[in-house]
Amino acid sequence: MTTRINPSILAADFVNLQAELARIATADLVHVDVMDNHFVPNLTFGPQMVGRIQDVSPIPLDVHLMISDVDRWAPGYAELGAYSVTFHAEATDEPVALARRLRAIGARAGIALKPGTDAEPYLELLSEFDQVLVMTVEPGFGGQSFMHETMPKLRSVADAVRAAGLDVWLQVDGGISTDTIGIAAEAGADTFVAGSAVFGADVPAERIAALRDLAASHRHEGAHGPGSLKS
Numbered sequence: 706m707t708t709r710i711n712p713s714i715l716a717a718d719f720v721n722l723q724a725e726l727a728r729i730a731t732a733d734l735v736h737v738d739v740m741d742n743h744f745v746p747n748l749t750f751g752p753q754m755v756g757r758i759q760d761v762s763p764i765p766l767d768v769h770l771m772i773s774d775v776d777r778w779a780p781g782y783a784e785l786g787a788y789s790v791t792f793h794a795e796a797t798d799e800p801v802a803l804a805r806r807l808r809a810i811g812a813r814a815g816i817a818l819k820p821g822t823d824a825e826p827y828l829e830l831l832s833e834f835d836q837v838l839v840m841t842v843e844p845g846f847g848g849q850s851f852m853h854e855t856m857p858k859l860r861s862v863a864d865a866v867r868a869a870g871l872d873v874w875l876q877v878d879g880g881i882s883t884d885t886i887g888i889a890a891e892a893g894a895d896t897f898v899a900g901s902a903v904f905g906a907d908v909p910a911e912r913i914a915a916l917r918d919l920a921a922s923h924r925h926e927g928a929h930g931p932g933s934l935k936s
């Protein structure tokens with residue numbers, strides 16, 4: 706199983722973003738948190754800023770839309786060239802149609818579930834998505850504590866992916882650190898978003914390597930197939 710570490714730029718210094726992106730060049734993807742102060746009680750940036758990040762980032766973009774009205778806005782992020790675009794299940798009535806639009810543009814399509822959202826209705830739809838993001842904090846802010854109670858849901862998604870023989874990446878986001886990454890890996894995650902744990906380190910590359918090693922050593926026994934960044 707491939708392990709991916711995606712630093713969240715929510716924890717970066719926004720005034721020096723290009724330099725911050727250079728500090729995480731050994732990571733797999735950069736996790737870009739788009740917040741609208743409506744779907745979540747926090748505000749970051751929109752397509753113009755994400756386009757500039759796309760221009761200067763040394764690694765591909767993993768865009769996480771914590772916004773309402775995703776049917777209107779999500780395709781624009783795919784058109785900017787984002788490698789993956791993840792929208793929240795709670796923000797659309799048509800997740801499959803939206804995922805198909807994102808894939809048609811050329812992005813990987815991700816669906817995110819807040820801690821209180823049941824995965825069950827989505828388990829039969831997994832082939833429509835390239836990634837499932839199981840939130841391990843309430844979306845909106847970095848630096849929160851990992852919610853252990855989300856692990857049964859992660860396990861249920863991992864089991865469904867494996868049973869269906871799919872190559873759907875399982876991402877976790879929130880409170881991921883050297884203390885918690887092994888727990889999420891054991892429950893089936895293969896893609897780990899880490900904000901403060903990476904940007905708070907003196908040498909982010911060393912923290913990225915440590916997180917990757919810990920996740921690999923705790924990986925879920927029955928983990929699904931390899932999966933790699935598309936060329």
Ligand SMILES: O=C(CO)[C@H](O)[C@H](O)COP(=O)(O)O
Binds near residue numbers: 736842849879900902
């Ligand atoms: O989506 C997010 C918040 O909604 C962030 O990506 C997440 O919280 C990462 O921050 P940290 O690793 O510091 O918890």
